[in-house]
Amino acid sequence: MSGTTPDVSVPGAAPLLDVRALKVAIRAAGGDVRPVDGISFSIAAGETFALLGESGCGKSMTALAISRLLPDAARVDGGELGLAGDDLLRLPETRMRSVRGGRIGMIFQEPATSLNPVMTIGDQIGEALQLHRKLRGAEARAEARLLLESVGIPGADARLDDYPFQFSGGMKQRVMIAMALAGRPELLIADEPTTALDVTIQAQVLDLLAGLQAERGMAMLLITHDLGVVARMAHRVGVMYAGELVETGPRQAFFNTPLHPYARKLFAALPDGARRGTMLDAPVGSVPALDQDFVGCRFADRCPQAFDRCDDESPGWQQIGAQTVRCHLYDGVSVPRPLHRAEAGDVTSASRSEGTPLIEVRDLEVHFPVRKGLFRSVVGQVRAVDGVSLALSAGRTLALVGESGCGKTTVGKAILQLNQSTGGAVFYNGERQTGLSRDALMPMRRGVQMVFQDPFASLNPRLRIGEIIEEGMLSLGVAGDAASRRKTVDALLDRIGLSPSMRWRYPHEFSGGQRQRIAIARALAVSPKVIVCDEPTSALDVSVQAQLLNLMRELQQELGLAYLFITHNLAVVEYLADEVAVMYLGRIVEHGPAARVLGAPAHPYTRALLAAVPKVSAGADAHQPAMTVSADLPSPLDPPAGCHFHPRCPLASDICRAAYPAEQSMGGGHRVRCHWAGAEVQALRRTG
Known part of the structure; x- marks a missing residue:
């Protein structure tokens, strides 16, 4: 052929x-x-x-x-x-x-930009129903409600009057599906x-x-x-x-x-x-x-x-x-052998340390006040982070995983004191950072840098990338003279796989993967010891993601960097992380070595996260529904009583509804907060 x-x-x-x-x-x-x-x-x-x-x-x-x-x-x-x-x-x-x-129905890549922010969801679905099925008024509203129910949105009738900003990312995507299906x-x-x-x-x-x-x-x-x-x-x-x-x-x-x-x-x-x-x-x-x-x-x-x-x-x-x-x-050549993935083995990386933590977080709380009324009175607190404790040593990677809205990014920003903490403490090199003045925070700001999820939004579009990389060096006082800064910038660009001549270009002239590399170069410019990486690979192609992960691994081995890796990509966690902390509604529910947490998860939420990941090896068995948790993440404004996960947990019982579980040790540094982390969960894991 x-x-x-x-x-x-x-x-x-x-x-x-x-x-x-x-x-x-x-x-x-x-x-x-x-x-x-x-x-x-x-x-x-x-x-x-x-x-x-x-x-x-x-x-x-x-x-x-x-x-x-x-x-x-x-x-x-x-x-x-x-x-x-x-x-x-x-x-x-x-x-x-x-x-x-x-x-022809179409679901676009980004629902937040595809939905009209000044129209209610009901009006937007109604437009499609009027154009393609000639439905109006009560008849159109009834059909729009059925469409929202068909895509799993609870309280569909009331939600027709809501605006896009009142929906989570997953809910907005479901609304896009409902709109795409409106014309049958x-x-x-x-x-x-x-x-x-x-x-x-x-x-x-x-x-x-x-x-x-x-x-x-x-x-x-x-x-x-x-x-x-x-x-x-x-x-x-x-x-x-x-x-x-x-x-x-x-x-x-x-x-x-x-x-x-x-x-x-x-x-x-x-x-x-x-x-x-x-x-x-x-x-x-x-x-x-x-x-x-x-x-x-x-x-x-x-x-x-x-x-x-x-x-x-x-x-x-x-x-x-x-x-x-x-x-x-x-063209006349034999077919290659079938593709086989290597079996997992116990591979350890060099330059790993488990000594005194560079970063230590103790009982961290970040609550945001909710204000209403003419006098802006406080009527509640959003408990974004509600008692988190973590430790990160030099040369190691700690992955913080969980759903959107669980507080992962807030933890990262609170470590850098970009969000003011309500309670608890953050330590850098053994010294308390919470409550310090801006000047007193400068040593920590030099030692801890952050790579944000959206590199295009975090890079100044009016500055050339050479200026962007130099900016941190100047503001944190590690610059030297102009010649040394230029030499440092050129070396960093070469290190991340870009040409030094590209220092004169603007962010919009680079691809998403290249912009993320530039964000890493900006972080490295001040010689940090810790980098907080907030979803750095979430929107990258598999090949660009691999290039970025290779770069991060090389830098860690050469410089002894510690990474706090905030992500929901569990395949990346399995590849890169030494330890995993699973976060749910502002709290850590499971924490331990990556091999133990991912290989033998003790918390039902961790098991649900792992079961929801589409497996490449399942190519011959597609279309099988995943084991998913029911409903959506509860609001941190009003978290459930007892164990926060109990409304979505298949194992929930009366004790789960009454009391928050104490931390239990599963051995080998593996800790979990679950009333059923013993024999019952182990039996369930063996049977299914």
Whole structure:
């Protein structure tokens, strides 16, 4: 089948969506950029086709082209788009409006920016119902309530009158799903629907989508860079790179034996406990610029198996069993062996210390007052952090995990005294920091730095990156003269994999992964001993994430850095952390060595978090619902009596509702707060 367009349809099923040789071009000053350059695939009713790849490879632009929602500077430059026999490219815009949101529903990547902040949820859903189903008034409200109930939002009737800011991130994503389903679509396009969600909310959203698809028989185009989500949801997979599809095939075949070198690199870049203590095999470099005319293979510059032909000739398609691959290696060459992950082992890292803690947190409390009325009287307290104790030594990594809203970021900011604590104490090098003046805090501010979750928001857009890195050196008095500062900046840029000549560029000229590296360089500029990392990899591609984790591991081994790693990505925790603290509603419920907490979790909440993580190894057993906790995180304004987790816990009993559990030792430094952390939980863990 070399050189031909692959047949990626389901055998025996008529395609609902048929994409043939689709091309998209974007006008730019230096010439057209081609983010989509001749891709073909089809999706049958009731089927999920996952489009997988790095940011910048053209996945989202493909989705926008199908919905004819391209930005003004972009255009479809060739190809065909068929939806159940209708040519979407030939439909006038008046007819396309009934297709878009009606026959085709779309869930956008960021619900916070996709929902209108000045309209109630009911009005926004009502717009779609009026346009596509001609429902108005009480009839529309009743249908909107049913839609919210179908996506698992409690108190749906009352919540129709709420605004987007009154919903959590997971709830906003469910509202987006309800809006996408309002027109009863034949095709649902889900663009990174779970990228920044907690593992528990992600599991709920994925189960919801799978259930609604089975109930309604929808086709689904799932756009993601998360291999675990693909393993759980997809029937077939397409791997996209630099505007082209490079591999397609059934889910099980793809996960057993990925064929293209790029696909195999994605698997090699996944962090897990088996690779602990080693460097991840991440693809070097990044996706090439798409404003050029490619001659050879687009992955050749990053491919460890490339040879001369790869530079001179674009590869054609090869049929390998049920899979197709665009690669010269399969032109008469045998198929590689199935991909096997290494077994986990006890690997220890160098430069690890368990001496006197650099950071010690004792019974830390951070409560925020809630004020109401004309005189702004205090009517309550949000207990964001409610008695947390932690210790972090040089050369070690402590992971703080839990759902959004549990207080993780507040702990990180309170350590740096960016949030004023209500009670407890923070110690740096044995000296108490709480209550000190700004000047007295300067030694701690030099020794403890923070890398924030969103590097673009934390980098000053008006400063060049050289100035951004120098800024901390100047403000903390570790600068030296201008020449020494410039030398330090150049060395840091080189250390994080960027050219010193890039010091003159602004933040918007870099990718997300590069901006996160710049944030790390800014933190390193003042020679800290501790770095607080707040979700530094949450929105990164698997390859960029691997590059960043490799950099962090190298820096820790060379400089003896200690990391407080705040995250909900448990695969990263398993790979990087020495210790894990599990946080729930302002308190630590389980704490201990990573191998013990993740390998033999004692708290039901920890078990639920681990069960909710989509497993890449589950490629052959997708569509199985995860064990998830019920309901959503209670409000820290009014935490439940007794054990805070009891309203969501399958083991809860009367004692759980009456008293908060005391801390119990499970041995080996493993501690847990649970009334049922003994034989009952152990028996449950063995049976299921």
